[in-house]
Amino acid sequence: MKILITNDDSIHAKGLKNLVEVAVEFGEVIVVAPEQPQSAKSHSISLEKPITYKKSNIFGDNVEAYYVSGTPADCVKLAINNLLPEKPDLLLSGINHGDNTSVNLLYSGTVAGAVEGAMHDIPSLALSLASHDPEADFTGANHYIKKVIEFALEVSKSKPLCLNVNVPDIPLKEIKGIRIVKQAKGAWFEEFEKIPHPNKNANYFWLTGKYVNFEPENTDNDVWSIQNGYVSIVPLKIDFTNEVIYNEFKDYKF
Amino acid sequence: MKILITNDDSIHAKGLKNLVEVAVEFGEVIVVAPEQPQSAKSHSISLEKPITYKKSNIFGDNVEAYYVSGTPADCVKLAINNLLPEKPDLLLSGINHGDNTSVNLLYSGTVAGAVEGAMHDIPSLALSLASHDPEADFTGANHYIKKVIEFALEVSKSKPLCLNVNVPDIPLKEIKGIRIVKQAKGAWFEEFEKIPHPNKNANYFWLTGKYVNFEPENTDNDVWSIQNGYVSIVPLKIDFTNEVIYNEFKDYKF
Numbered sequence: 001m002k003i004l005i006t007n008d009d010s011i012h013a014k015g016l017k018n019l020v021e022v023a024v025e026f027g028e029v030i031v032v033a034p035e036q037p038q039s040a041k042s043h044s045i046s047l048e049k050p051i052t053y054k055k056s057n058i059f060g061d062n063v064e065a066y067y068v069s070g071t072p073a074d075c076v077k078l079a080i081n082n083l084l085p086e087k088p089d090l091l092l093s094g095i096n097h098g099d100n101t102s103v104n105l106l107y108s109g110t111v112a113g114a115v116e117g118a119m120h121d122i123p124s125l126a127l128s129l130a131s132h133d134p135e136a137d138f139t140g141a142n143h144y145i146k147k148v149i150e151f152a153l154e155v156s157k158s159k160p161l162c163l164n165v166n167v168p169d170i171p172l173k174e175i176k177g178i179r180i181v182k183q184a185k186g187a188w189f190e191e192f193e194k195i196p197h198p199n200k201n202a203n204y205f206w207l208t209g210k211y212v213n214f215e216p217e218n219t220d221n222d223v224w225s226i227q228n229g230y231v232s233i234v235p236l237k238i239d240f241t242n243e244v245i246y247n248e249f250k251d252y253k254f
Numbered sequence: 255m256k257i258l259i260t261n262d263d264s265i266h267a268k269g270l271k272n273l274v275e276v277a278v279e280f281g282e283v284i285v286v287a288p289e290q291p292q293s294a295k296s297h298s299i300s301l302e303k304p305i306t307y308k309k310s311n312i313f314g315d316n317v318e319a320y321y322v323s324g325t326p327a328d329c330v331k332l333a334i335n336n337l338l339p340e341k342p343d344l345l346l347s348g349i350n351h352g353d354n355t356s357v358n359l360l361y362s363g364t365v366a367g368a369v370e371g372a373m374h375d376i377p378s379l380a381l382s383l384a385s386h387d388p389e390a391d392f393t394g395a396n397h398y399i400k401k402v403i404e405f406a407l408e409v410s411k412s413k414p415l416c417l418n419v420n421v422p423d424i425p426l427k428e429i430k431g432i433r434i435v436k437q438a439k440g441a442w443f444e445e446f447e448k449i450p451h452p453n454k455n456a457n458y459f460w461l462t463g464k465y466v467n468f469e470p471e472n473t474d475n476d477v478w479s480i481q482n483g484y485v486s487i488v489p490l491k492i493d494f495t496n497e498v499i500y501n502e503f504k505d506y507k508f
Binding site: 037039040041042043044045046047048050051052053054073074077078081082103105106107112115119120147151155159161162164177178180181182183185187188189190191192195202203204205206207209234235236237238239240241242245246249250252254 | 291293294295296297298299300301302304305306307308327328331332335336357359360361366369373374401405409413415416418431432434435436437439441442443444445446449456457458459460461463488489490491492493494495496499500503504506508
């Protein structure tokens with residue numbers, strides 16, 4: 001089995017290294033990852049400048065690896081079209097340093113890497129640990145991601161699959177299990193902080209803010225799950241049509 | 255009524271100017287748009303550098319306008335949190351130079367601008383014309399976008415609304431009408447073209463490629479609609495949970 005791995009924290013991230021170690025137990029691994037961090041780059045692709053890649057031996061002689069001057073979506077496109085002789089059997093994106101629950105998946109380069117694979121009918125998993133620490137402990141993530149990969153390989157035999165997986169940042173023995181849930185409803189508020197600048201009239205802001213959970217009582221979503229010690233899996237779709245609105249208005253007379 | 259306008263082709267784009275001219279007929283317009291083109295930046299946000307904005311009089315004394323050093327999503331966040339005294343009644347993103355049908359919406363900064371508004375419960379419309387020409391003729395787009403805005407204002411009284419609107423690049427009198435449809439299923443293939451480089455061993459690629467329609471017989475989607483002379487409206491949702499997979503596996507025992 002051939003496994004393509006990408007991420008958005010760059011080829012140097014600890015989360016990527018951990019994911020390679022997990023994935024080699026399942027098959028032949030090829031890494032195609034960004035040269036520079038691409039957090040919050042969402043599904044950006046490089047249209048305005050050419051992209052380039054170089055081979056890397058960062059993971060030793062047994063793992064083919066490349067670093068690319070673009071985004072996670074660029075990496076997956078380049079891998080599928082130019083670097084791999086044929087479509088991989090599985091795509092893993094991550095392990096991201098920081099969770100990608102709820103609407104955060106919209107901003108996430110990690111999730112975009114997986115979605116790009118799913119667009120080409122490759123079973124694709126976005127994998128994130130709820131810690132931004134560059135030296136985060138991936139013991140729990142490694143253990144549970146193996147189980148998620150086993151599930152994905154089994155299910156994807158019969159249907160296309162794109163999963164958004166988040167792991168809580170707690171010791172392995174405290175993780176209570178894996179739950180298949182929905183994307184939590186919420187949004188970010190109070191998002192900018194003005195920063196001092198030598199020019200008093202200049203308006204410079206850091207993006208910051210506070211996530212507000214629109215359904216704190218609902219236990220059937222990814223935010224509740226990782227806050228309560230579970231690994232969350234949200235199955236994703238690439239069709240963003242709102243079927244409810246569509247069905248209500250499809251015969252509207254303009 | 256207060257209308258927030260953004261886009262991804264920058265504050266200098268003809269499509270934005272046209273949209274302002276359409277929108278002033280409906281209410282007070284405030285433009286918050288990127289300083290630089292942001293095509294294919296998807297839902298990127300600026301986490302690694304501060305953003306700044308400046309006031310502009312590009313649209314005259316009656317239209318408040320700002321240009322921002324970030325992405326369309328940054329523009330909407332900054333507008334809602336810092337520039338507007340209260341939430342706008344309507345958000346318009348575009349008019350994009352180039353269509354955003356099918357999976358192209360994933361890569362689109364224009365659509366991301368609208369989705370960011372919808373995350374804050376603002377009725378939000380992504381508007382695109384199927385021509386990349388900087389001097390494209392927006393006559394048909396202007397005419398039909400007015401009708402779409404009227405529809406959106408009516409419907410959004412009773413429910414949240416996020417619409418992805420595409421207009422065919424044909425003369426106004428040839429446009430056959432407006433259809434409410436689904437996102438077409440398709441993907442891009444053969445996506446990279448190697449380019450000559452003084453260093454023969456360098457690997458430089460332009461992203462290019464060919465869109466493949468996975469359902470050419472299906473008339474009930476955005477691609478068919480604009481290819482056949484209709485304005486398409488795809489209602490979007492922000493929850494990307496795949497309900498079919500979720501329902502099948504929610505009780506799976508790991």
